[in-house]
Amino acid sequence: MDNKSVDIKSLSRKTLSNQVIDEIISLLTTGQLKPGDRIPSELELMEICNVSRPVIREAMTSLEVLGIVNRKTRNGTFFSDKIGSKPFSMMLALSATNLSSIIDTRVALELGLITLAAEKITDEDLEKLRNLIEEMKALPTEDSSEIDKEFHKVIALSAKIPLFEAIIDPLQSFHHKVLEQIPLEDRNLEQTIEYHVDIYNALKKRDPIEAYASMYRHLDFVRQKALKNLKK
Structure with a gap:
């Protein structure tokens, strides 16, 4: 041959x-x-x-x-005994220029997390959410991003999934950059509060379907606002 x-x-x-x-x-x-x-x-x-x-x-x-x-x-x-946030932080850093992808990743994760949170959330966590809503109502400006961040973190941790806990902080940090793209006049604090109240009420009833729908309405509202401004 x-x-x-x-x-x-x-x-x-x-x-x-x-x-x-x-x-x-x-x-x-x-x-x-x-x-x-x-x-x-x-x-x-x-x-x-x-x-x-x-x-x-x-x-x-x-x-x-x-x-x-x-x-x-x-x-x-x-x-390592358990996974840390570094691998997720690096993945998100590599995707930092694709903000629409980060938005969609957040939506996908949080919709899954809230259905489990509805089954597992404690009265103590519900009290934290209620207090955060009251803090949001007392804000002097339309910027509720920091309280919103804590509100979603409480829900995510309520799902009690250790693997997801590692990605929560880096994902929120990158999503905060997305929120910065939305002018304050477009954020509509009153509407944001209504979404959070609906989410809280659904979780209080331990209703995963209603919680899912309420979270979707809220995240889609934010997503549409963000994408509108990203295209400018």
Whole structure:
């Protein structure tokens, strides 16, 4: 058989580093290791992955920056016990110029969270929401963004999903940038308060369907205002 020339690109260190990252994360996804477990040493990883020490160190540094692993000087490197907000923050940072995508992400997440919050919310959390509405009513300006942020955070945490708790703060921070695009005269505080009262009443009744509908009306109102101003 005649030999044929083939074009195979050599792998760069960056590509190798990414492959090592995938292999290390697969130790978690396949159940070979669990959160909090010790990761094989650099020498062991070099042998397993068949790469050099610099490649391993580059991969471990990236994983540490993301908060996926923790390095302990003498004891080795361990998977984090729970997921942090860094991976989500970096994902959102990369999407920072696509504000409409951030708006839609918030809508998708919050509509799911509120249905669970309606089932799990405590009387204490309901009291927090009621107090925040009263604070909103007493505002001297149309800008209710900070109170609104806290209102939605209380609801999100009420769903009691640890994985989502890690994304709440970075998502809210980026969404705050979206709200800054809406002029105060377009925010309509009176209408905003009405939406929040409807959401509160639905949650108080522990009605996930009504809570979903109330949250959608509120978020769609904000979304339409934001998109209108983003297009200008």
